[in-house]
Structure formats: C-alpha cells, structure tokens
Amino acid sequence: MFLFSGCKDFPLTEKELQSLWHMARDRSNMPDDDVAMRCVSADEIQRLNKEYRNKDAPTNILTFSYAPEGEHDIALCLEVARSEAHARAIAIRDYVALLVVHGLLHVCGMDHEESKESEITMQEKEREVLLACGFVSSALSDVY
Numbered sequence: 001m002f003l004f005s006g007c008k009d010f011p012l013t014e015k016e017l018q019s020l021w022h023m024a025r026d027r028s029n030m031p032d033d034d035v036a037m038r039c040v041s042a043d044e045i046q047r048l049n050k051e052y053r054n055k056d057a058p059t060n061i062l063t064f065s066y067a068p069e070g071e072h073d074i075a076l077c078l079e080v081a082r083s084e085a086h087a088r089a090i091a092i093r094d095y096v097a098l099l100v101v102h103g104l105l106h107v108c109g110m111d112h113e114e115s116k117e118s119e120i121t122m123q124e125k126e127r128e129v130l131l132a133c134g135f136v137s138s139a140l141s142d143v144y
Contacts, residue, residue, distance in 0.1 A: 001032060007039030007078060011093040012100065016133070020100050023129045028108035035107055037074040037100070045077040060084060061099045063106035074103040097135040101126050 002021040004014060012020075021035065040048070046058040053062075060080045064073040076099060085095035105125055112119040130136045 001034050003036045005038035011096050019133045020129065021104055023132050024101055024104040024108055027129060030108040033070040033072060035072045037076060039078050040075045042077055042079045045075055048075055061103045063103045065107060072107045094135060097130060098126060101129045
C-alpha cells in the first residue's frame with residue numbers, strides 16, 4: 001500500500017503516484033509493502049541526511065526501509081527538487097516523477113551506490129517505469 005501525505009503544490013496526482021508505485025513494484029517483483037511518502041523542508045531533509053547518511057547537506061529524496069516488517073518511508077524535499085529541476089531546465093512534474101521512482105526502486109531493494117553496474121541498472125529501471133507510466137520526456141535523458 002502506498003500512502004502519500006500531500007504537500008502544497010505537489011506536481012503529481014495521487015493516481016500518478018499509485019501508478020508509479022505499482023509499476024516499480026511489478027517490474028521489480030516486489031510485494032505490496034507499506035510505503036509512506038511525505039514532503040519535508042530543506043532543513044528537515046538535511047537533518048535526516050546528516051543523521052542517517054553522515055552528509056550534512058540537503059538532498060532531494062531519502063528512502064528508509066525497516067526489514068523485515070516490509071515498511072518503508074520516503075522523504076521528498078520539493079524545495080530541493082524545484083531547484084534541481086530549474087538548474088537542469090526540466091519540468092518539475094517530470095523531475096519529481098523521476099525522484100519518486102528513484103525512491104520507490106530503493107524500496108524495491110535497488111541501490112545505485114553498490115557499483116557502476118548497479119547504478120546503470122537502476123537508471124534503466126527508472127526509465128522503464130517512467131516510460132510505462134507516460135512520464136518520459138526528452139528532458140529526462142539530460143539527468144543521466
């Protein structure tokens with residue numbers, strides 16, 4: 001089950017978020033675990049990033065999984081996402097969809113930090129899920 005605590009001016013609909021979750025899950029052979037996503041401020045995500053990743057800087061998205069319970073939390077910072085999308089000249093809707101899929105693939109057990117091969121595999125899976133959900137635009141190819 002995917003739960004979203006809405007945030008002001010979020011560029012994706014609940015239906016689009018559910019579609020991204022189902023597609024990421026189905027293409028990763030993942031059970032329907034409980035996933036809760038919420039928007040957080042730049043200060044909050046920086047605190048979380050420092051506490052859990054020892055990186056004292058804001059980031060766009062963080063995923064937390066609690067094994068073996070099958071429960072996961074995703075924290076997304078729309079402020080950071082907007083800034084990054086603007087810097088890359090990408091529509092915020094497309095960029096947030098990419099970030100959400102990125103976080104969901106972490107929920108599904110993928111980790112781009114393990115090796116170059118795992119990074120490439122995760123990027124390919126992100127594109128696959130986005131395309132299947134109608135989100136791929138030519139601008140997203142510039143992210144990689």
